[in-house]
Amino acid sequence: MDAFYASVELLRYPQLKGLPVVIGGSRRAPDDELLARHAGLPLHEIPVAEFPLLRDYVGRGVITTATYAARQFGVGSAMGLMKAARLCPQAILLPVDFAEYRRFSKAFKDVILSIAPVMENRGVDEVYIDFTEVPGGQREGGRVLARLIQKSIFEATGLTCSVGVAPNKLLAKMASEFNKPNGISIVQPEDLQTLIWPLACRKLNGIGPKADAKLKGLGIETLGQLAAQSLPWLVQHFGKSYGAWLHAAAWGRDDKPVVTQSEPVSMSRETTFDRDLHAVRDRQELGAIFTDLCERLAEDLQRKGYMGRTVGIKLRYDDFRIATRDHTLALPVDDAAALRQAAGQCLKRVPLTRRLRLLGVRVGALVRTREWVAAAGDPLARELLLRPAPQTSEQDADPYTASLF
DNA sequence: TCTGGGGTCCTAGGACCC
DNA sequence: TCTGGGGTCCTAGGACCC
Numbered sequence: 001m002d003a004f005y006a007s008v009e010l011l012r013y014p015q016l017k018g019l020p021v022v023i024g025g026s027r028r029a030p031d032d033e034l035l036a037r038h039a040g041l042p043l044h045e046i047p048v049a050e051f052p053l054l055r056d057y058v059g060r061g062v063i064t065t066a067t068y069a070a071r072q073f074g075v076g077s078a079m080g081l082m083k084a085a086r087l088c089p090q091a092i093l094l095p096v097d098f099a100e101y102r103r104f105s106k107a108f109k110d111v112i113l114s115i116a117p118v119m120e121n122r123g124v125d126e127v128y129i130d131f132t133e134v135p136g137g138q139r140e141g142g143r144v145l146a147r148l149i150q151k152s153i154f155e156a157t158g159l160t161c162s163v164g165v166a167p168n169k170l171l172a173k174m175a176s177e178f179n180k181p182n183g184i185s186i187v188q189p190e191d192l193q194t195l196i197w198p199l200a201c202r203k204l205n206g207i208g209p210k211a212d213a214k215l216k217g218l219g220i221e222t223l224g225q226l227a228a229q230s231l232p233w234l235v236q237h238f239g240k241s242y243g244a245w246l247h248a249a250a251w252g253r254d255d256k257p258v259v260t261q262s263e264p265v266s267m268s269r270e271t272t273f274d275r276d277l278h279a280v281r282d283r284q285e286l287g288a289i290f291t292d293l294c295e296r297l298a299e300d301l302q303r304k305g306y307m308g309r310t311v312g313i314k315l316r317y318d319d320f321r322i323a324t325r326d327h328t329l330a331l332p333v334d335d336a337a338a339l340r341q342a343a344g345q346c347l348k349r350v351p352l353t354r355r356l357r358l359l360g361v362r363v364g365a366l367v368r369t370r371e372w373v374a375a376a377g378d379p380l381a382r383e384l385l386l387r388p389a390p391q392t393s394e395q396d397a398d399p400y401t402a403s404l405f
Numbered sequence: 406t407c408t409g410g411g412g413t414c415c416t417a418g419g420a421c422c423c
Numbered sequence: 424t425c426t427g428g429g430g431t432c433c434t435a436g437g438a439c440c441c
Contacts, residue, residue, distance in 0.1 A: 004441095024409080062409050064441095077441090082406050096409090123412085123441040208439045241415075242438095270410060310433085320408075324435060360410085387431095 001108065001161045002181035004125035005065035008104050009094050011158050012043050013051075020070035020091040022054060024081055025061040048092075055089035057081055060272060064096055068181065101125075108153045108161070115149055120258045128169050130258040141165060146184045170254035171196070173205045192252045197224030204249055211238070211246075226250040263366070264306065268314075269297045270360025276318045279352035286359070290347075291340055293361045298336035301363065307332035307372055308363035309386065311342035315350060316358035324362075325349050332367050332386070339363065 005023040010016055038046050061081045073088035105124045112119050118130035131137035137145045142165035153161055160182040164175025171187045178185035187195055202212045220226050227250035235243035277286050312326030325346035343361050367385050375381035
């Protein structure tokens with residue numbers, strides 16, 4: 001989806017169309033006051049001059065999305081709001097409204113599912129779609145189906161998206177970036193040299209800041225240069241697994257399927273404080289936040305129907321270093337008191353001399369509550385639920401190898 | 406001028422078991 | 424008295440993604 005959060009906001013506030021708008025700020029909503037002052041007035045009639053400006057924002061936080069008009073000024077996702085305010089002080093700042101974005105997320109995904117049922121979620125604003133078996137999915141290299149999806153989403157939601165069509169997910173993801181916003185791009189295997197190899201390594205989904213810096217240090221700037229390296233050389237510098245992946249990816253090879261169903265692995269809640277807090281001096285405040293995080297996490301678990309037995313905490317110190325601790329319980333839990341109890345034990349095992357800027361609570365090793373309750377009286381069934389399904393290896397299927405061992 | 410929140414996956418060492 | 428090899432689980436940290 002194109003500038004998803006910002007585009008959803010523009011549906012509510014069409015008077016902001018064409019203006020630099022940024023969404024962000026984790027703190028108190030900057031426009032609460034605005035909405036209160038104009039209670040009763042339809043949202044689209046609130047005068048532009050009434051909206052809060054980025055220059056007036058005081059506090060922490062980053063931009064989650066910027067309109068294309070705002071991007072002209074050099075502001076973009078993940079940039080600190082204070083820095084963005086210097087680049088584009090006149091930008092309008094709106095708070096994030098996840099509930100609203102989730103609504104539109106479901107709406108556009110429902111449209112896609114009605115057309116092409118093999119869809120993989122990639123977060124709130126992105127999906128992979130398998131065109132292979134969709135009627136007409138091969139016409140004009142996929143362009144016809146891509147256009148149909150764009151048109152259907154726009155009619156249902158008023159939102160635009162960009163589509164990349166390619167033989168695999170890796171190339172499709174890159175293709176989707178070629179023609180933003182509201183564009184379609186088709187990449188065939190024979191386009192590797194002309195369309196992919198000139199790109200910076202960082203454009204590849206899976207090469208982040210660290211790997212990119214290391215590649216640069218080795219004199220590798222583009223995907224073409226990466227593709228020119230031998231497999232053993234890459235393995236030597238990046239390890240067996242990542243090295244092999246880098247090699248395959250640079251050659252446009254990716255055989256990962258479109259996964260339509262998946263179980264959550266963990267759930268968490270975390271918060272960055274308005275100011276750094278000290279475990280002793282700000283004990284009360286920290287304790288209240290801690291309890292609140294556990295309560296919200298418990299709500300999440302119960303609403304989604306999961307329990308978990310690995311409970312953990314995450315701290316971010318004032319110097320931005322991160323510490324985590326976790327603890328696995330004998331039985332899964334989903335209530336705030338149990339989470340708070342277990343997380344509290346974790347807190348005792350972590351250094352607390354430095355001031356903290358973030359506290360988080362996490363729960364993993366999830367089981368579906370319904371299945372756990374159903375196995376209530378059966379210790380064996382419970383035991384099986386707590387152990388993840390064993391990985392079936394190639395060796396198991398090979399009678400010769402199996403007999404040897 | 407400091408840098409959000411919610412995730413997944415990988416690695417590596419140690420405990421523990423057979 | 425000195426010492427194997429394989430496997431799983433737990434824990435901590437880190438890279439990366441949206």
